[in-house]
Amino acid sequence: MISLDNVSIRYGAIEVVKPLSLEIASGEFFTLLGPSGCGKTTILRAIAGFVPVAEGRILIADRDVTDLPAEKRDVGIVFQNYALFPHMTVRENVAFGLRVARRSKAQIAADVDKILDVTGIAAHGDKKPAALSGGQQQRVAIARSLVMGTRVLLFDEPLSNLDAKIRDDMRREIKALQRELGFTAVFVTHDQEEALSMSDRLLVFNAGQVEQIGTARQLYESPATPFVCQFVGSANLLGPVLSARLGVNGQGYLRPEHIRIVPNDAPDALDAQVEDVDYVGPLTRVYLRVAGEAIQLQAFSSAAIADLAPGQSVSLQIDRDRINLFGVAA
């Protein structure tokens, strides 16, 4: 549906996106994940046609759109702040594109009614955007693009303006709409939990470069680079003492849930001191030191773990086969 063929993007002399090739299938929910300022939004804006590419081609539905202006690309975009036209009602906002396309009045009315119904905002048709909640505004923004029959919808961090609770609901709502209507979604976010929970596939982007493309499980369980390992979920970088004790040769990363507290007499146990304990409801995080090196473990909250006190000595067991190994130690 969307393919990027060696696309690079420059601002002046700075290459903000290094040559990138990518295929996004029709109906796929594809996420660009990365820290702020890594260039992920720039890629999205290049697909939309707001940022010119320095080299390479962009194809949408097998049509080369590289040199087409944004208004001719037939790509919908939902902005971070939704960009609803403040002087128009919900209906007028949704009808905007249809009016530009000079559809008949009856056609416009029918199309708008239908999409307002699908997106669940029919009751708010005559309100101005200012009178809507964040979640409703987002639905209008989506409806406004979908009404055009757009098959590709780009989302530029649309959930970052919402409260945590609504954010959860909206995630599932976007996902449900996408599944129901079958459009191709390209979603930009810096929130790894959001990315993992919504996407069919993800691209992790850092400093203008692709780190890894894959499914959520692939990224989490077999990260291709140290960056992916640390950015998607959290990970302990094993220090020299621990690495030597565990026989690790190279940069070893270990997720906190792959460390367990075991009875003192367990075989292969490592001695550790508790530094601090964070109880966060279902989970508890324990900050430890092993031979002076900091390490963090995470486990389901249980009395045994939640009652640990700073200064206490414990024994640890580590799932060696879960260590992600990168490069060779210097």
Added chain:
Amino acid sequence: MRAHLQDFRRSPVQAVLFLVVLWLAASFIYGPIWSVLRFAFAPEGKPGLGAAAELAASRRVITAIWNTLVVTGLSIITVNVVGLFQVAVLEYLKVPGRGFLRFAYSTPLIFVSVAAATGYGFVYGPTGALTRIIQSIYPALPNDWFSGTFAVVFAHSFLLTSFHFLFLRAAIRRVDYATVEAARSLGASNMRAFLQVVLPVLLPTIFATTLLVTYKSLGSFSIPAVLGGQRFDMVSELILTLNSLRRPDMAAMLSIGLGAAVILCIVAMQYIERRGSFIGGAKTPVPIERVRIASPPMRTLVTGLAYLVALIQLVPIVLVVLFSFAPARSIGTEVLPSTLTLKNYVTVFSQDTAFVPLRNSILMALAAIAAGILISLFVVAMAQRVKGAVSNALDLTFMIPWILPAPFVAIGLILTYDEPSQLVFGATLLGGFWILPIGYAIVAIPMMIRFLRAAFLSLDPALNEAAQSLGAPAYYRFFRVTLPIVLPVIVLVSGMTLNSLMSEYSMSAFLFNVNNKPLSIALFEGARSTNPELAAINMVYIVLIMAFSLLTITLADRYGLGNGQEKR
């Protein structure tokens, strides 16, 4: 430039508009400036400083410059004393009748320029009500007691406080009262807290307001013209006199001098603005609380002074309004009118001679506003669309008149268009109707650009992109998305411009002629005449100007200055 060429290739209409605007800039900004410089420094085609030497040798010129400096120096002190006192009374002290005082102190916003000067003349002038009252007690008072430096500084003191009313009051409201309480809890007295905590925060605003007063006072024109008396000149008036004496070289040179002084003020103002004020810090500032003056005699004194200032500001307005409803014969004979009538209003709207100046002013202001808004929109929109040196240069070009005093621009227009000019296809603009609206537009555009630029900058670029991704081409986006959102700002800035042009005096005094005599000139002539019929008509003019100002200001306040985009 390449970006511009691309832009023009996409839209030939833009290219044509660009050429038109370039032509306007050359004809009405650079042309006049060039003329002023040429006449000042090379009157006969040969470079020389003869004009400057002649100015320096003229006693009348030196006196006018001296008067201007003295009036400005004194005004800075008196306006600050009155203005700071007003702000303290309204925002820092507990004084009874705050609503009434606020109303009285706000009158300089609507009682401006030649209308205010005429109003003051009506009260304090030779036949004025107050003059007659004082003379009945103290017959030796000369008729022209209210003239010269004293009269001008007095009028300035109570008419130029609008900046204090607007900006200083806003600044004191931004003071975080928690900082005052913190100082008190650390052992500072009320007075000390004010001096060491509140005042330093206000100081940048006080400097900025002072510079605005300096700027206004240096270019003061209608007030000295109406109140100064026959033998009292300030620089602006003298430039006009020199021009009518057919000494364009000296007029040009003197306007350059005035321009330099004004530019100096503006540079200083921008420096202070850039150094920034002490805003922020507190996430949740506590509003300032007004203090009750502890000592009873002091309290009585402050209250008395507060009401005296209010009286001085209100009396001219009240008398003007009353006498606008009085028969002409009661003007100059009665202290308060004994009968009231609508006859004067009927005269203004029915007799041609009385109505024509009103009509002229409205027509010329509307023409200037229409042209000004179109040019400003083009310049601002282009600067947004295509960033770069060309856009910036065009933007700056139309901002130039902001730093030039009106007499400078007016002399430039006169010197450029007093004979057929190639710039306007061989027309002679001087003496025609259009020269004055052109002048109005030139001085109005900088404010329009400032407001529109702010509106365009606060416009969320995503709105345009959203429209674009929905398939809307450039012109459609401009008319359906951008324009409706900035429309309130356009209406607002148009209203404010119309308001100031209705009583515009500086430009009008230079450029008016029989074809376009505006309201301000009619007022000025009426103020100088001894004919009570003309005085009566003047009262109506002033009331109309004030009513109009009040309407614009109320609307601006209601719809929020620069609050064009709806909150989302």
